[in-house]
Amino acid sequence: MLTQLLVFVSTVVLCVSAQNSTNVTTADVEQAFTTAKIVPDVLPSFNPVGLLNVVFLDNVTNTTVTVTPGLNMTREQNALRPTVSFVSNMTTFAQQTFVLAMVDPDAPTPQNPTSAQIRHLLAPNITLNGSLATGAVLVNNTPAISDFLRPTPPVGSDPHRYILLLFAQPANFSSVVPGILNASTPISNFNISAFAEQLGLGSPLAGNFFLTGPDANSTNSTSTASSAASSATSPASGSAAGSTTNPPSSAVGMAELSWTGLTVAMGLLGVLVL
Numbered sequence: 071m072l073t074q075l076l077v078f079v080s081t082v083v084l085c086v087s088a089q090n091s092t093n094v095t096t097a098d099v100e101q102a103f104t105t106a107k108i109v110p111d112v113l114p115s116f117n118p119v120g121l122l123n124v125v126f127l128d129n130v131t132n133t134t135v136t137v138t139p140g141l142n143m144t145r146e147q148n149a150l151r152p153t154v155s156f157v158s159n160m161t162t163f164a165q166q167t168f169v170l171a172m173v174d175p176d177a178p179t180p181q182n183p184t185s186a187q188i189r190h191l192l193a194p195n196i197t198l199n200g201s202l203a204t205g206a207v208l209v210n211n212t213p214a215i216s217d218f219l220r221p222t223p224p225v226g227s228d229p230h231r232y233i234l235l236l237f238a239q240p241a242n243f244s245s246v247v248p249g250i251l252n253a254s255t256p257i258s259n260f261n262i263s264a265f266a267e268q269l270g271l272g273s274p275l276a277g278n279f280f281l282t283g284p285d286a287n288s289t290n291s292t293s294t295a296s297s298a299a300s301s302a303t304s305p306a307s308g309s310a311a312g313s314t315t316n317p318p319s320s321a322v323g324m325a326e327l328s329w330t331g332l333t334v335a336m337g338l339l340g341v342l343v344l
């Protein structure tokens with residue numbers, strides 16, 4: 071428990087220093103999305119107005135991995151929910167509320183993506199903490215609609231693309247979304263562009279992506295499709311400590327990690343990030 075708490079604390083500390091830590095430009099990201107065919111497979115077009123910095127904590131080595139567009143990652147590296155921050159020169163975003171999504175358009179395989187997209191994260195009501203110029207950390211103020219689900223590409227599959235997208239959240243979002251999608255809605259056969267269109271989210275403001283294949287030595291018996299996680303609602307951990315924050319991934323994290331003390335830890339820490 072103590073060790074696990076330390077891992078969590080280090081994640082929190084890490085986000086304080088999150089910033090434009092790579093030399094990637096929005097033009098680089100735009101180009102990478104096109105090269106990887108995310109445009110047009112997932113988005114009709116993509117004109118980012120900022121950078122989405124995504125930092126994972128490798129669960130095994132306890133080192134951080136900063137995602138550059140198209141990075142090849144192992145499943146160990148992205149087992150835990152990342153810290154995400156937004157870099158932009160548009161100061162008006164400081165007061166904006168956002169929706170963050172992560173989708174896999176390559177399930178079960180890139181060649182035959184019959185269950186794509188898989189909704190790996192859908193987190194509304196996100197606000198910023200910190201400087202937009204150097205990287206403002208995304209803070210989730212209410213539970214995610216779909217908690218973070220770690221990549222689990224099936225045995226034998228080529229690597230999948232996992233795409234994170236940040237949208238501006240329209241004022242009517244919370245009143246409209248329950249009639250369209252909720253925590254019980256299957257995470258498969260999702261379509262982020264159709265969802266964005268339907269909810270009036272507009273084009274994504276920023277994005278990032280990485281590639282992950284199945285574990286090299288994985289077998290049928292170790293595959294862990296955790297679709298049940300989609301229906302697990304986040305415990306209102308923050309409220310126990312008088313906080314309104316709650317990580318979108320908590321239910322998945324606890325289910326997969328058996329972090330039985332995590333809810334309490336999160337409540338005590340109060341401030342949580344993605």
Ligand SMILES: *[C@@H]1O[C@H](CO)[C@@H](O)[C@H](O)[C@H]1NC(C)=O
Pocket residue numbers: 091092093
């Ligand atoms: C960014 O580029 C500068 C100059 O080319 C280099 O010194 C620095 O190490 C780079 N930073 C990263 C994170 O790659």
Ligand SMILES: *[C@@H]1O[C@H](CO)[C@@H](O)[C@H](O)[C@H]1NC(C)=O
Pocket residue numbers: 090092093094095096120121157158159203
């Ligand atoms: C991030 O840093 C690089 C170089 O350090 C710079 O070229 C780029 O414009 C920065 N991106 C943003 C969005 O500020």
Ligand SMILES: *[C@@H]1O[C@H](CO)[C@@H](O)[C@H](O)[C@H]1NC(C)=O
Pocket residue numbers: 073074076077080132
């Ligand atoms: C992980 O690394 C951080 C700092 O790099 C350290 O404070 C923490 O104790 C480490 N946690 C574990 C479980 O090794």
Ligand SMILES: *[C@@H]1O[C@H](CO)[C@@H](O)[C@H](O)[C@H]1NC(C)=O
Pocket residue numbers: 140141142281
């Ligand atoms: C990722 O791995 C693939 C296959 O091994 C390789 O072709 C590609 O260049 C790698 N991408 C990056 C960004 O390293």
Ligand SMILES: *[C@@H]1O[C@H](CO)[C@@H](O)[C@H](O)[C@H]1NC(C)=O
Pocket residue numbers: 129130146149150326327
């Ligand atoms: C994280 O690491 C611990 C200890 O090595 C392991 O028991 C746990 O299953 C790992 N969790 C994930 C999500 O990989």
Ligand SMILES: *[C@@H]1O[C@H](CO)[C@@H](O)[C@H](O)[C@H]1NC(C)=O
Pocket residue numbers: 159160161
């Ligand atoms: C932000 O940076 C882009 C690219 O450098 C530039 O075209 C745009 O005018 C800048 N916007 C503001 C508000 O400074």
Ligand SMILES: *[C@@H]1O[C@H](CO)[C@@H](O)[C@H](O)[C@H]1NC(C)=O
Pocket residue numbers: 086199200209341342
């Ligand atoms: C914002 O970040 C600062 C550290 O930079 C932290 O002390 C503070 O608690 C954070 N606030 C929220 C609401 O996340």
Ligand SMILES: *[C@@H]1O[C@H](CO)[C@@H](O)[C@H](O)[C@H]1NC(C)=O
Pocket residue numbers: 225226290
């Ligand atoms: C998984 O197991 C099934 C039968 O249980 C077998 O048909 C299939 O080929 C196996 N797949 C891999 C990748 O081993």
Ligand SMILES: *[C@@H]1O[C@H](CO)[C@@H](O)[C@H](O)[C@H]1NC(C)=O
Pocket residue numbers: 194195212213243244247
């Ligand atoms: C966003 O937050 C508001 C106020 O806390 C809440 O009423 C609403 O249900 C939240 N929206 C979603 C989609 O969770």
Ligand SMILES: *[C@@H]1O[C@H](CO)[C@@H](O)[C@H](O)[C@H]1NC(C)=O
Pocket residue numbers: 248250251252253254255256
């Ligand atoms: C959740 O959404 C599904 C459609 O995906 C709908 O059938 C169901 O009634 C909704 N549940 C609630 C509680 O709104």
Ligand SMILES: *[C@@H]1O[C@H](CO)[C@@H](O)[C@H](O)[C@H]1NC(C)=O
Pocket residue numbers: 240241242243246269270271
């Ligand atoms: C919600 O607001 C968005 C953006 O303003 C708009 O496109 C959409 O039609 C509205 N949806 C409803 C159901 O009012």
Ligand SMILES: *[C@@H]1O[C@H](CO)[C@@H](O)[C@H](O)[C@H]1NC(C)=O
Pocket residue numbers: 286287
């Ligand atoms: C995979 O199996 C090979 C051969 O048994 C072994 O050498 C290697 O260390 C294993 N890799 C992992 C990540 O377990």
